[in-house]
Amino acid sequence: xxxxxxxxxxxxxxxxxxxxxxxxxxxxxxxxxxxxxxxxxxxxxxxxxxxxxxxxxxxxxxxxxxxxxxxxxxxxxxxxxxxxxxxxxxxxxxxxxxxxxxxxxxxxxxxxxxxxxxxxxxxxxxxxxxxxxxxxxxxxxxxxxxxxxxxxxxxxxxxxxxxxxxxxxxxxxxxxxxxxxxxxxxxxxxxxxxxxxxxxxxxxxxxxxxxxxxxxxxxxxxxxxxxxxxxxxxxxxxxxxxxxxxxxxxx
Amino acid sequence: xxxxxxxxxxxxxxxxxxxxxxxxxxxxxxxxxxxxxxxxxxxxxxxxxxxxxxxxxxxxxxxxxxxxxxxxxxxxxxxxxxxxxxxxxxxxxxxxxxxxxxxxxxxxxxxxxxxxxxxxxxxxxxxxxxxxxxxxxxxxxxxxxxxxxxxxxxxxxxxxxxxxxxxxxxxxxxxxxxxxxxxxxxxxxxxxxxxxxxxxxxxxxxxxxxxxxxxxxxxxxxxxxxxxxxxxxxxxxxxxxxxxxxxxxxxxxxxxxxxxxxxxxxxxxxxxxxxxxxxxxxxxxxx
Numbered sequence: 001x002x003x004x005x006x007x008x009x010x011x012x013x014x015x016x017x018x019x020x021x022x023x024x025x026x027x028x029x030x031x032x033x034x035x036x037x038x039x040x041x042x043x044x045x046x047x048x049x050x051x052x053x054x055x056x057x058x059x060x061x062x063x064x065x066x067x068x069x070x071x072x073x074x075x076x077x078x079x080x081x082x083x084x085x086x087x088x089x090x091x092x093x094x095x096x097x098x099x100x101x102x103x104x105x106x107x108x109x110x111x112x113x114x115x116x117x118x119x120x121x122x123x124x125x126x127x128x129x130x131x132x133x134x135x136x137x138x139x140x141x142x143x144x145x146x147x148x149x150x151x152x153x154x155x156x157x158x159x160x161x162x163x164x165x166x167x168x169x170x171x172x173x174x175x176x177x178x179x180x181x182x183x184x185x186x187x188x189x190x191x192x193x194x195x196x197x198x199x200x201x202x203x204x205x206x207x208x209x210x211x212x213x214x215x216x217x218x219x220x221x222x223x224x225x226x227x228x229x230x231x232x233x234x235x236x237x238x239x240x241x242x243x244x245x246x247x248x249x250x251x
Numbered sequence: 252x253x254x255x256x257x258x259x260x261x262x263x264x265x266x267x268x269x270x271x272x273x274x275x276x277x278x279x280x281x282x283x284x285x286x287x288x289x290x291x292x293x294x295x296x297x298x299x300x301x302x303x304x305x306x307x308x309x310x311x312x313x314x315x316x317x318x319x320x321x322x323x324x325x326x327x328x329x330x331x332x333x334x335x336x337x338x339x340x341x342x343x344x345x346x347x348x349x350x351x352x353x354x355x356x357x358x359x360x361x362x363x364x365x366x367x368x369x370x371x372x373x374x375x376x377x378x379x380x381x382x383x384x385x386x387x388x389x390x391x392x393x394x395x396x397x398x399x400x401x402x403x404x405x406x407x408x409x410x411x412x413x414x415x416x417x418x419x420x421x422x423x424x425x426x427x428x429x430x431x432x433x434x435x436x437x438x439x440x441x442x443x444x445x446x447x448x449x450x451x452x453x454x455x456x457x458x459x460x461x462x463x464x465x466x467x468x469x470x471x472x473x474x475x476x477x478x479x480x481x482x483x484x485x486x487x488x489x490x491x492x493x494x495x496x497x498x499x500x501x502x503x504x505x506x507x508x509x510x511x512x513x514x515x516x517x518x519x520x521x522x523x524x525x526x527x528x529x530x531x532x533x534x535x536x537x538x
Contacts, residue, residue: 153425226284
């Protein structure tokens, strides 16, 4: 029976090159495990591991985990970047319980795959991360963004022999475009895969690109959690004495 | 409890007590609650910073502050609380203007480069505030004004250096530890020079600004940092062996600190009686 840290270590082993970017946020609370195996689909848009290709899986909920596992079966190293806390409240803005469950169930599958320490990475994101706008009273706000600081720099991936980036998603989200545009500026082509075929795309320069205050302003609209990542209960206007656990404004 | 405090000072005391307790409790609670399995070093270093702050500010207040503060424990407490308030507020400015976050970069991302830079920034802020406490003055607002000049200059210079060297992107995104070491030590060194510039006996707002110009060597230091960082950028472009950068980065940082110490030594604080004439003030600046 694996505990939280054991499970995290399977997804982020010490000897893997890309582990330094893995986020432990969704591994903090072990879910009630289902007995059945996690179904891992076949990926049809890529046939085998290409050492010079980095993949970003930006799909909703559990699909992101299962598709990343499918790529891991081909030899890619999945790196969980999920940064929204699973507080087990029904009022969570971004439902993450199925992702947590898939990560813990998928760890058993991942153990069986033979992945090299220097295998090319698959960065895992939840496309629902900015589901709703604004802080809503009475809800657990676990919306989050991915920032350029959360993923390797263009110089680093080029040094590691990566010369192509594939985004597996239905579209490029604004926060991700801040990262992809940096890659594009350094001459790395960006491909979008909606499920069937790859299409090379130009990534439009986002607003506040490389602005020093971009991250500061973005995090002002989110709710930090004390243990790391984002998540906190937004008090109702009538709850004058509310003291939500792990909800800090200072940052 | 109020001692010789007037009503407004008492309000400042209440506000800074509340803000300091809020910030320090958040700081340590976050360090304790952090679940990142590998950030032990970051947590240890960050845990030490508020303690070091206390001793630096306490020493300054007991030995170098205004004559009516050095022996008054209530005022010493007030100025320590103001110090914590300014330093934690300064950290927010560091995040806003430098894009350096102790939570996101040092703690959650376990970015060692950012840890060096944030440590330098924290200590730099403490030294600026400590410098502003040196000398006689009629009230807390003298310290805020003089320290504010130092803080604004320190931030403007950081932003200016970044414009030509992209230093913050290299620290937070590229996680260039050597750049973090160099820039962290620069932030401390510039803090020392600007702390010296903020020091001195109070005469007027105008004279405080005039006397602040004694910190002009910080411009040369900033220029030196730009030249050195540009040289490192060019080396990186040529893909030279990066393993050689550790010692050279430490040497660069030590040079920055030595320059700062020399600046403090060669511009000693003028004595109070000569403050009467502006020309003498200017002389002090030119010297």
